[in-house]
Amino acid sequence: MDSVLSFCCALLIAPLFPAVIQKVKAWFGGKQGPPLLINYYTLLKLLQKGSVYSTSTSFVFRLGPIISAATGLMLLLFFPFAGAAPLFSFHGDVIILFYLMGLGRFFTILAALDTASPFEGMGAAREAFFSSLAEPTVFTILFLFFKISGSLSFAGFFSSPTPVALTGATEQLFCLLLRPYTLLC
Template identity: 50%
Template structure:
C-alpha cells in the first residue's frame, strides 16, 4: 500500500510546485504574485472550456496531449519518492523512465508538427535538439547511481542511498546532483534554457509547441508539465536528502519539504539568471554531461 504514496503525492502536489516557483519569482521581483494554488485553478478553468481545432489538423494533433499525459502518469509508477518505493520496480526500469519521458515529448512534437505552423515546427526542432543531448546525460547520471548502489532499478537505487553509502560516495553524489539540477531546468524548459513566460514566438521552445491547443487539452499539457517537473525533481531531491529512516511519515515529510526547497531554488535561479543564447544551450547541457561523466569515472575505480 505504501508503494502508492509516491504517485498519489505526485498527482496531488505537482501543480503546487509550479505555484511555489511562480510565487518565488514574484516575491524576488517585489510583487505579491498569484496564490500558490493558482495552477490548480488554471487547470480547472481549462477543463471547463470547449476545444477548438484548426481545420488542417488531424488525429495526431488530438493524440499529442493525451499520450503526453498518459506516458508521464505511467512514469510516476516507477519513480520512487526518496526512500518510499514506487509501486512497480523491475531491473532496467530506469531505461523505461527515459523512454516514457521521450515518448511524451515525441507525442507533443508530432502534434506541433501536425499544425503546419512554421513557429511550432521551429519550437519542435529546438525541443528535440536539446532533448537528444539531455537524454544521454540522464543515462550517465543514472548509470553512476546504479554503479554506486549496484542495482539497475530505480526503487532499490534510491532505497540503497543510506547515510553511509551517501558519505562514502559523496563526490560522485554531488556531481550527479548538479547534473540532475541542470537536467531539471533543461527538460522542463526553465530559465537558462527557455523562458516559460515569454510571449515572443521566435524565442520560445516548449511554449510555442502548444500554442494551438485549447480547452481540456491545454489542461492536460499544463498538468503534464507539472508532472514532468515533479518526476525529475524527485530524482534530484531523493538523492540530496539521504534520509532513510524506514519511518513512512518522516521520510514523506522530508521529501515534501525537499521538493518545496527545490521549487524555491528553481524560482531563485529563474529570478537571478538570464536566458542563454540558443547556441549556448547545447554547451550548457554538455557541461552537465561532463559532470556526470566525471562522476562515473570517479566511481568506476
C-alpha cells in the same frame, strides 16, 4: 497501500511546485508573485473548456497530448515517494523510464508538426534540440547512479547504502529536467 497513497499525493501536489518556483522568483525580484494555488484554479478553468481543433490537423494532433500525459503518469508509477516503495519496480526499469520520456517528447513534437504551422515547427525544433543536449547528460548521470548503487532500478538508486552520494547528481538531474520549464516562468 502506502505506494498508492503516495502516488495520489504526488498527483495532487504536482501543480503546487511551479507556483512555488514562480513565487520565489517574484520574491527575489522584489514582487509579490502569483498566488500559490494559481495552477489549481487554471486547471479547473481548463477542464471546463472545450477543445478547438484546426481543419489541417489529423488524429495525431489529438493523440499527442494524450500519450504525453499517459507517459508522465506511467513515470510516476516507478518513483519512490517519501520512503514508500514504488508501485512498479524491476531491474532495468530506469532505461524504460528514459524511453518513456522520449516517447512523450516524440509525440509532442509529432503533434506540433501535424499542425502545418511554422510557429509550431519552430517549437518542435527547439524541443528536439533541447532533448539532443539533455539526453547525453541524463545517460551520464544514469551511469553514475549505476556505478554508485550497483542497480539499474530507479527505486534501487535511492535505497543503496550510499544514497547521500547521489544527492548532488540527483540535484543536477532535476535542474536539467526542469530547465526549460523554469525559463518559461
